[in-house]
Amino acid sequence: MTTELYIDVNTDARILGWARDSDYPSMNAVVEILVDGQPLARVIADEYRADLHKAGIGNGTCAFSYVPPSPFVVDPKKYLLLSSGFKFQKTHRHAR
Numbered sequence: 001m002t003t004e005l006y007i008d009v010n011t012d013a014r015i016l017g018w019a020r021d022s023d024y025p026s027m028n029a030v031v032e033i034l035v036d037g038q039p040l041a042r043v044i045a046d047e048y049r050a051d052l053h054k055a056g057i058g059n060g061t062c063a064f065s066y067v068p069p070s071p072f073v074v075d076p077k078k079y080l081l082l083s084s085g086f087k088f089q090k091t092h093r094h095a096r
Contacts, residue, residue, distance in 0.1 A: 004018075046062070
């Protein structure tokens with residue numbers, strides 16, 4: 001299983017990135033955002049991005065975005081990817 005997670009933007013106003021499991025390209029990954037080990041939100045990586053599609057990263061529908069309820073920056077080391085019980089490893093592959 002090859003799963004990738006990349007955070008493009010991590011500011012106090014938004015978190016943007018993409019996630020996918022190349023062994024299961026038709027499944028959308030779920031990104032769980034944790035703060036100090038506590039769940040903050042879950043977002044589905046199902047947004048289309050033309051740059052991902054052009055780079056051959058699936059059909060381009062593996063991006064996600066999240067707007068935090070209050071201004072803060074989430075430590076990227078605290079992200080956990082979940083999808084149908086699979087465990088994922090983070091990578092830093094960038095499509096842009």
